[in-house]
Amino acid sequence: MRTCRLPDRAEPVDLAIAGGRIREVGAASGPARETIDVAGRLVTPGLVDSHMHLDKALLTERVAGSAETAAEAIRLTGAAKRAFTAADIAGRARRVLDLAVAAGTTAMRAHVEVDPIVGLMGMGAMLALKREYAPAVDLQLCAFAQEGILQAPPTETLLRRALEMGADLIGGCPYNDTDARRHIEVVFALAAEFGVDADFHVDFSDEPEHLHVREIVRQTIRAGWQGRVAAGHLTELAALPGPEQAALVAELAAARIGVISLPLTDLYLMGRRDELNVRRGLTPIRRLLEAGVPVALASNNVRNPFTPIGTADPAHLTFVAAVAAHMGTRDLMRDLVATVTTHPARILNLRDYGCGAGCRADLVVWECERLDEIVMALPPRRLVVKGGRVSVEHERRIVERWRSDDASRAPSG
Ligand SMILES: [Zn+2]
Known part of the structure; x- marks a missing residue:
C-alpha cells in the first residue's frame, strides 16, 4: 500500500503487506501482487469497539416508550427479550455488524446476554455470527449476566455452559444483583476456572452510591488478573x-x-434527577488517561431503551466526547482517537495491533490527513483492510448540480 500517512510519521510511507501482516514500513521493496496507492491519506489501525450489545440492538420499533433510568431500560429491554428468537437476534446483529465493518471496525467485544429469559439462545446465534464475520471483524464474545447471577438462577450454570460453548470471556453486572460482592466473586471464579478475561458493567449512577469497582480492584489483585479486567460505565x-x-x-x-x-x-x-445544571454523567476520561489507565470509548447500545440513537461508528463517539468531556485541543483529540484504537486494543488484549512491521494488517484509510480531523470532522472512510485484504471499499460521488450553468434550466427528479 503506497503513500500512507501514518499517525506518528511526518511523511507518507509505503506499507508492504503479506500473509495478513505488515512486513515492512518504509520505501516499497520489490514488486507486489497488488498495489494500492492511497495518495497520502491518513492510515490508522482498525477501529476497536470494546463494548457492544448486538443481541439487544435495534429495538426502537418494538419497545413502547423511552427509558428515563437504567433500571427502566433494563425492565423495558427485559420485556422485549421474551420475544427474541435466534433468527431475530442474528438479523439485528448483522445490521449493526455491517455498519461497524463499513465504519472501519476490525475488532469488537460483544456482550451476549445469558440468563433465564434467553438462556443460551443469544450465545448460539452470536457464535455462528462470529464465524460468519471472521473475514471482516474479530468478535470477542462476553457471556454477560445482565439480569444478575444470584437473583436470577440458574444464571451461574448458564454462564458456565456459555464458556464451554466458546464464549471468550465473562461479564458481570453487580449493580443489578442482590449481593454485589458475591456476584463479583462468581465472575472471578468463572474467569479463573476457564482462564478468561472479565468485564464488568459497574457503578452506573450519578452519585457514588455503589463503588463496586473497589471490590473489583481487590479481587483483580487477589486473582492475579491485572491487565485482564475491564470496567464499563x-x-x-x-x-x-x-x-x-x-x-x-x-x-x-x-x-x-x-x-x-x-x-x-x-x-x-x-x-x-437534576433539574438545574444537569450533569453529564461521564467517567472522568481525562483524569484516567493522565493517570495511565487505558480508556476506551465504546458504542454499548444502538437504538434501544438504553440509547435511542447509534451508528456503530466509533469515530462518532470521539466527536461527542470532544465536547462532552472537554477534549478539544489537537493533542486531546489525538488522545480521543487512541480511545477507539490503541487503548481498546490493549483492553481486549489484541495481539500484534498497530501500524508497525509485524502487526496484523487491519487498517483504515481515511479521507483526511491528520488524526485530529477524525474527531473534529468525521471524515468518510476510503478503505478498510482486514488481515491484509481490502474488506470494504467506499465510493463517494457528489454532484454539485447547483454549480453548473444549466442547473436551473435542467431540473431533474
Ligand atoms: Zn453495556
Whole structure:
C-alpha cells in the first residue's frame, strides 16, 4: 500500500503487506501482487469497539416508550427479550455488524446476554455470527449476566455452559444483583476456572452510591488478573471528591484495569434527577488517561431503551466526547482517537495491533490527513483492510448540480 500517512510519521510511507501482516514500513521493496496507492491519506489501525450489545440492538420499533433510568431500560429491554428468537437476534446483529465493518471496525467485544429469559439462545446465534464475520471483524464474545447471577438462577450454570460453548470471556453486572460482592466473586471464579478475561458493567449512577469497582480492584489483585479486567460505565467515579477520586484512579492504574466509557448511553441516562445544571454523567476520561489507565470509548447500545440513537461508528463517539468531556485541543483529540484504537486494543488484549512491521494488517484509510480531523470532522472512510485484504471499499460521488450553468434550466427528479 503506497503513500500512507501514518499517525506518528511526518511523511507518507509505503506499507508492504503479506500473509495478513505488515512486513515492512518504509520505501516499497520489490514488486507486489497488488498495489494500492492511497495518495497520502491518513492510515490508522482498525477501529476497536470494546463494548457492544448486538443481541439487544435495534429495538426502537418494538419497545413502547423511552427509558428515563437504567433500571427502566433494563425492565423495558427485559420485556422485549421474551420475544427474541435466534433468527431475530442474528438479523439485528448483522445490521449493526455491517455498519461497524463499513465504519472501519476490525475488532469488537460483544456482550451476549445469558440468563433465564434467553438462556443460551443469544450465545448460539452470536457464535455462528462470529464465524460468519471472521473475514471482516474479530468478535470477542462476553457471556454477560445482565439480569444478575444470584437473583436470577440458574444464571451461574448458564454462564458456565456459555464458556464451554466458546464464549471468550465473562461479564458481570453487580449493580443489578442482590449481593454485589458475591456476584463479583462468581465472575472471578468463572474467569479463573476457564482462564478468561472479565468485564464488568459497574457503578452506573450519578452519585457514588455503589463503588463496586473497589471490590473489583481487590479481587483483580487477589486473582492475579491485572491487565485482564475491564470496567464499563464507571460514571460514579466522576462524583467522587478530588482526593478520593485520585486515590481510586491510582488503584485502577495499579491493577491495570481498563475503563470503558459509554458516552451515548451515559449522557442519555445519567443526570435525570437534576433539574438545574444537569450533569453529564461521564467517567472522568481525562483524569484516567493522565493517570495511565487505558480508556476506551465504546458504542454499548444502538437504538434501544438504553440509547435511542447509534451508528456503530466509533469515530462518532470521539466527536461527542470532544465536547462532552472537554477534549478539544489537537493533542486531546489525538488522545480521543487512541480511545477507539490503541487503548481498546490493549483492553481486549489484541495481539500484534498497530501500524508497525509485524502487526496484523487491519487498517483504515481515511479521507483526511491528520488524526485530529477524525474527531473534529468525521471524515468518510476510503478503505478498510482486514488481515491484509481490502474488506470494504467506499465510493463517494457528489454532484454539485447547483454549480453548473444549466442547473436551473435542467431540473431533474
Ligand atoms: Zn453495556
